[in-house]
Amino acid sequence: MAVCRRHGSGETRCSFEFDVALRFSQRRRGSLSALLFRMSQQGYVAAPPFSQAQPGIGGYQGGFGAPPAQPLYGHYGGPPQGFNAPPAGMMKSPPTSPAGMPPSPVSSQYNPSVQQNGAHPQRYASPSAASPPYGQPSQSVYNSMASPAPPTQQLANQMSAMNLGSYAPGAMQSHPPPPTSSVAQQHFQTPAPAMGQPQMHAAPQTPHMASQNQMSPPQSPLTNMPASGQSMGGQPFPGPPPSGQGAFQQHGTGPGAPSGYPQQSGQFGGLMSGPQPGMSGGFPGAPGGLAGPPQKKLDPDSIPSTTQVIEDDKARLGGQVFSTNIRGQVPPLVTTDFTVQDQGNASPRFIRCTTYSLPCTAELAKQCQVPLASIIKPFAKLPENETPLYVVNHGETGPIRCNRCKAYMCPYMQFIDGGRRYQCSFCNCVNEVPVFYFQHLDHMGRRVDFYERPELSQGSYEFVATLDYCKNNKPPNPPAYIFMIDVSYTNIKSGLVKLVCDELKTLLEKLPREDGAEASAIKVGFVTYNKVLHFYNVKSALAQPQMMVVSDTAEMFVPLLDGFLVNYQDSRAVIYNLLDQIPDMFADTNESETVFAPVIQAGVEAFKAAECSGKLFIFHSSMPTAEAPGKLKNRDDKKLVNTDKEKTLFQPQKGVYEQLSKDCVAQGCCVDLFLFPSQYLDLASMADVPSHTGGSIFKYNNFQVATDGEHFLRDLRKDLQKSLGFDAVMRVRTSTGFRATDFFGAIYMNNTTDVEMAAVDCDKAVTVEFKHDDTLSEESGAFMQCALLYTTISGQRRLRIHNLSLNCTSQLSELYKCCETDSLINFFAKSAYRAILNQPVKNVRDILVNQTAHMLACYRKNCASPSAASQLILPDSMKVFPVYMNSLMKTAPLVGSTELSTDDKAHQRLSVMAMGVEDSQLQLYPRLIPLHNVDVSSEAVPDPVRCSEERLSDSGLFLLENGHSIFLWLGQASPPDLIQSLFNVPSLAHLQQEHMFTLPELDNPLSKKVRAIISELLEKRPNSMKLQIVRQRDKLEMLFRQFLVEDKGLHGGSSYMDFLCYVHREIRQLLT
């Protein structure tokens, strides 16, 4: 029983705290370690244990060997790479040469005013006839852009020095891991279930945990750890103080459907709902598992389960309304379906945080090493039952902003002086209220028009931007999409070109449009290319499209302005004609070489000429080896894997692509890249521009229309129809005491504060790290405001504002209680994936393990009540954190395996960098759904089981998906009737190759149900996935098994159980 003081609210509540306790004891050399998992029900008394924190720190740090040499907390020591923001200290330096960028070449190597060397319109003729010798090859200015030296190699010796013990990669990769001590070795080789008494001697056991069978009954397994008495922390969202709380304290709608926020009229008050009853207080009982029968062997169920955590959150909060009226309120998990009611803080769909209670001081932050970060998805899709953002127009003066820090008017501004002035909650500056904006205050001190103004009462809203916010003070033109198709031999032969052209005919009808608009305002243009580029004039007045060829790829320009970017509706007939002709035109090509950088350059030039922003959709198959800027060569070298030079495989080639990214961002030119490689194509370099322009990278290895066509088309359709903003700049402002210091995403940074994205779509997220620069106050909390200036799909300039208020605490227990594992792991994934650009992957893995141990040790030291050192105690909010960390270290970019393709690693690295919390969660803990017992009459998808081989059964059918891959796994003893129902063949043995990528449409309940589940998943995820059907023991099963993340990794990396034991040992070392 715990007494827990709610900071600031002055009330005292009682709640239970439960911890995951994993009692673990080991005998040295030659004998067995014993492992016991049990539940501990610990009492917390606020004052005394917390006060241990300070005195305890000395001993705690002592465990680290090189003591205060832990420079890193959330950091990887290497120099900022590429486009990263320079370190904070450089903030004031002129933004001329961002870290890692070469100085801009003097000449504008892509000078648009360069003479138009030889382009000419021509009738649609065969391309060979259409390619006159265009000018002399001009001397390549690209040569002048000599690659700058790669960032200094800092192998972070101090980092190695701080490694706890030496968690060699071997430890993660193979059994037995190199021992760091006899204890460790002993432990890893023979991890054994625990005994009732920690010191108990056990008889020799086989090394496999699951085979233990001489255990005395452990205490209750941990499967269903109750949550700690998670009172939804914090005080009510302050609103315009001092009286703002009143409105928010009404208990309203409850778990029913939200009544929304229907009008911008004074309706809000009645709709405010207080905290949901189900969301505060403890767990609804402790479901089965706690009192399970005594076990004879170590039960894998006894270590914390991700699927259980997800199910529990669903049971607790699923289907409920989450009102954002409380500061620092921890939202439901991303895996839970819930409805958000914006009542003054941004929806968790837009912003999630690693913790919702920031430590008050930098010292505290350093002590716990919990990274402080937000994951911001500015254009997150809202479900239909949630209100879209309101658009506020403050007229000619533009949005009202603080004079000093330029924060935008928001619910945190405090009106004073009878409403004539307001104090900015970000910088404390007192501002005059403009006359047109004046409003009286009510008796509570709140503006009378509080509910009528979204910017005073909502967490998220938009402002209409004035000309001041537009390039050259001119309103922007509507954006454009250019489709750029590689028509070299490979793509023609594979049928890809025809597939794309056919699809575009229908797809262009579905370009994104404003709500209520009859047609999309987005213009379209078409380019085909191999070694040269072909531009098409598709002006509506033409009877036939016209082609223009540019062969001087060193001086790329766009040979026509009028008729290149057109309105699809107007030019439909000509475009149809063009799309019909392209496949035939190049049918006999034997050109196998391609250019690439000039293709992107052409897009930039086209947007420049049309004075618009937009997106390029590039469909490309091979490494660009033709003589042209951005030409690449094969630099794949498996020998570099696991060496200090492995990082070079992840680094893009410097020079051309770097400059191109800069040009693209300056013009608002986003690049989406669809790759169809049959071998290495240096994806790290080719995807450099997409990954700095808010673009997406899709990859289809060994593309065949028959097996991959549908997969690709689903991706293309989704991608083309996504809602998005163009030419975006994002700034994150914070209240005093902390600030944004680092940014991760498909972004470009020209200085330390402005996050530039040529476009940002509904699935792209930017992860922002925060650091202290002063002390935060528990009373006033912490505020952040994310302002995104962008151009809408119809060409309006807007500001999208997301506000979030967080709690601040001087008590570590409060901080841990408000952590969110899914957000933490998003941050760690992105920071680790960036770190491997500068450091060996082994170092990065070491740091991840260190930090995991450190975070958990700090909790143990300062927050948990005293208990035997043999117990592993995890904070409730982070009880499955280790499984995610272990999974992260086994991902392709980090595992250091020579068996995985360099391009695949680079692809995964870049994809994750742009992910939001939902996607990274799924990526690192896939869903494994049993289908053999599916209830065909129910709408529901069966509950997933843990990602481990032990959960499979020979007679089972399982679906596994992680957002990028989807598998249907068939046990070798699958009942013939199931196989018959799904495939219309009598047994597994009758399955042929053609069955392995699709399920036939059969008219029986099981077939319908399974196909419905698969379609639902495909629909939900940002990427389409290619269904792969694998039989148990087939060769291809390996592909499937690598996603069983609780097991030992196929390419290296330990099992979850082993990792947990290892982390526990590290924690114990830290605590001694």
Ligand SMILES: [Zn+2]
């Ligand atoms: Zn201010």
